[in-house]
Amino acid sequence: MQVSSYLKLSIAAALATIALKTGAWWLTDSVSLLSDALESLVNLAGAMFALAMVTIAAQPPDDDHPYGHHKAEYFSSGFEGVLIIVAALGIVAAAVERWLNPQPLQALGLGLTLSVLSSGLNGVLAFFMLRTAREHHSMALEGDARHLITDVWTSAGVVAGLLAVGATGWQWLDPLAAIAVAANIVREGVSLIRRSADGLMDRALEPEHREAIDQVLAEFAHPTAIRFDHVVSRRAGARRFVDMHMHMPAGWTLQRAAALRSSVEQALMSAVPGLRASIQLLPNDVEAHFDDARDLL
Numbered sequence: 271m272q273v274s275s276y277l278k279l280s281i282a283a284a285l286a287t288i289a290l291k292t293g294a295w296w297l298t299d300s301v302s303l304l305s306d307a308l309e310s311l312v313n314l315a316g317a318m319f320a321l322a323m324v325t326i327a328a329q330p331p332d333d334d335h336p337y338g339h340h341k342a343e344y345f346s347s348g349f350e351g352v353l354i355i356v357a358a359l360g361i362v363a364a365a366v367e368r369w370l371n372p373q374p375l376q377a378l379g380l381g382l383t384l385s386v387l388s389s390g391l392n393g394v395l396a397f398f399m400l401r402t403a404r405e406h407h408s409m410a411l412e413g414d415a416r417h418l419i420t421d422v423w424t425s426a427g428v429v430a431g432l433l434a435v436g437a438t439g440w441q442w443l444d445p446l447a448a449i450a451v452a453a454n455i456v457r458e459g460v461s462l463i464r465r466s467a468d469g470l471m472d473r474a475l476e477p478e479h480r481e482a483i484d485q486v487l488a489e490f491a492h493p494t495a496i497r498f499d500h501v502v503s504r505r506a507g508a509r510r511f512v513d514m515h516m517h518m519p520a521g522w523t524l525q526r527a528a529a530l531r532s533s534v535e536q537a538l539m540s541a542v543p544g545l546r547a548s549i550q551l552l553p554n555d556v557e558a559h560f561d562d563a564r565d566l567l
């Protein structure tokens with residue numbers, strides 16, 4: 271199944287979760303179940319935004335965006351991070367209010383059943399979404415799946431808290447669980463925002479891919495004839511880029527140089543999925559001036 275199909279499924283699941291969790295809150299009047307329901311609302315907005323962004327990211331390069339639209343996914347992940355932090359603050363406000371004015375819970379058994387049911391649904395969906403996100407290197411889908419997993423843990427904590435309230439009669443466990451939920455949501459939100467920032471600031475490729483590139487270059491390098499330097503890499507959504515110099519003897523024909531470059535490019539692309547390599551040809555004793563350290567200041 272494709273990334274966009276999963277996001278549509280995730281929107282449907284979010285709607286079902288909101289219905290189930292709102293029902294659970296309405297039955298029990300528990301503030302921690304309310305916090306759980308609130309988080310699903312945010313998930314709905316996040317999944318819709320992610321779907322829009324993935325649709326944009328899939329568009330082919332155009333005159334205004336010749337490198338493609340892959341970075342659009344970073345907006346989705348950052349936006350969702352901000353949203354869930356805002357939701358968490360709302361939950362803390364509701365929980366503090368309930369802490370000061372405790373109220374007895376009702377119909378706990380039925381409410382908890384609804385909550386467990388929606389968590390099971392989200393857990394199964396998140397498992398398949400994460401797998402697809404890794405296959406397609408989709409940040410938007412990964413962000414959405416991670417949020418679903420947060421939902422599942424959140425709900426598990428809330429259910430445990432409410433079971434304890436039922437067993438002990440300690441009403442304050444309910445707002446306490448709600449605040450713990452909120453803290454976890456904030457943590458997840460911060461990590462989503464950080465990943466977005468990394469993407470927007472052209473973070474280098476993952477270490478395993480940089481190693482794969484180094485290995486390929488080592489195979490082609492020759493102590494007296496061929497040298498690679500100025501190797502820099504970056505990620506843009508599912509796309510990966512690497513730039514480098516290939517230094518070779520000044521007497522080589524352009525044809526010979528181009529043939530070697532083509533072999534290096536093909537080896538790099540088969541070593542790292544989704545890689546675009548840009549290799550500049552230079553004689554051994556010449557360095558490109560735009561790479562001089564003073565230009566970086």
Ligand SMILES: [Zn+2]
Nearest residue numbers: 499500515557
């Ligand atoms: Zn160089």
